[in-house]
Amino acid sequence: MQTKWYTDVENANGKKFTINDNYDFMKVNEPFIRKVDMVDQPSHYQFDKFNAHAIIEAVGKTYKSASVFYHVGNALKYLMRSPRKNGLEDLKKAKQSIEFAIKSWEE
Template identity: 40%
Template sequence: MFTRIRKLISKRNGNQDVYIEQMSREGTIPFNKEETMKLYHVETEEDYDALMLELEEEGCVWGYTGNKPTKDGHWYIFKGDTVIDKYDIYLGVASKGYCEKVYLNIPIQKYKTRKDKIKEDVEYFSKCNEQIMESVYEFIHQDNNDIVNNPSHYTSGGIETLDYIKAKVKDYPSYAAGNILKYVSRYEYKNGIEDLKKAQFYLNDLIEWMESK
């Protein structure tokens, strides 16, 4: 079915924007149905590989070869400027500049691997919830007998601090995962087993929270 590749090249301000279009004997796959098309921008080869695995699990194929996403490697074409377009189960690859000019009504989603997403969550919650975290640390260090798991450390004036955080934070799983990652990554050079216990506390609380949903 898939027999050829057509490259569309446009020049503006001395720059080339290239798109490898999906072609078949039946003609070009229609690209005017913007409501069903998705565009994914990948900035690293690791992000590209992760996206290909995810799209392959969804049953997608390259529109111009019919091959599975992981079989044809296209990262080298545009590298950090790579955008993958998905229409139904068919995939194409283009430059970000091309997509910004042609698909004006389609948002370009920045795709990140799960590892990058967790890192962003840690940075986000470290910044947005700094004051809340300082309050939690104050409660944690009030009693040296049980620095991690004593519920009194998380209570002030009858208000459960973690319950307060859960009520205020929109994405508690990411908040908890961020704390788990933070404590595990720093335990060797900061607070040792104390940090591991804190990570364990947030892990257990996250499991309990998810099981209650």
């Protein structure tokens, strides 16, 4: 039989291997355990040893206006997560946040 599909997987012990449509599968009823903390450390806000919160806080210290910083912080959040979450939609939100920041700066 010719292989139509395949994928690389990693088991619970960290061993990596390739499976394809020649494998036989069976359903195992085990409880689902989320490996990513979607409240405190969602993966779309993690960048190696840094997280978006720390980056935004560091940038925020340079702004004197809380209103301007609020909008800049939102823009940073959207820019950092866009490739991992909502793509173009997040880039448009970042653009809008920058426009709000400019308006606040000018007031």
